[in-house]
Amino acid sequence: MNPGGSALSWRRWVRSAGYAWAGIAHTYRAQPNFRIEVWAGAVALGLAVGLRVPPTPILLACALVLGLELLNTALEAAVDLASPEWQPLAKVAKDAAAxxxxxxxxxxxLVGVVELGPPLLRLMTF
Known part of the structure; x- marks a missing residue:
């Protein structure tokens, strides 16, 4: 094994992670729904911590929504690049991603209601 190969792989990973963060930052700046989803997730996680509810289901639900929103943004950009004029199949692709x-x-x-609803109701009844 080449001793430099490990460092090269690490540098490559760091560079790739930088590109990924750039995509996340762009989506956060350009997509209002992404910002809403980020802050809704932060509120849900804050409630989970405050109510002492295991945060894992909330984290997984947030990751799924945010990941799909990033893919939706990428697909919309790719479709717009490939088909600048309106096309029925481009609409299908964009609508399906949305x-x-x-x-x-x-x-x-639903995860939020199931996980956070009962402790919130108990808190409100006292």
Missing amino acids: GAVLVASLGAL
């Missing part, structure tokens, strides 16, 4: 985000968001909402 639908995936919607389905994940509704699932995340």
Whole structure:
């Protein structure tokens, strides 16, 4: 094994992570729904911590929604690049990607209700 190969792989990973963070930052700046989802997730995680509810289901739901929103943004950009004029199949692709985000968001909402609802109700009844 080449001793320098490990450092090279590490540098490559750091560079790739930088590109990924650039994509996340762009999406945060350019997509209002992504910002809403980030802050809704932060509130849900804060509630989970405050209510002493295990945060794992909330974290997974947030990761799913945010990951799909990033993919939706990427797909929209790629479709716009490939097909600048309106095309029915481009609309199908964009609508389906947006639908995936919607389905994940509704699932995340249900996770929040199931995980956070009972402790919130107990807190409100005292």
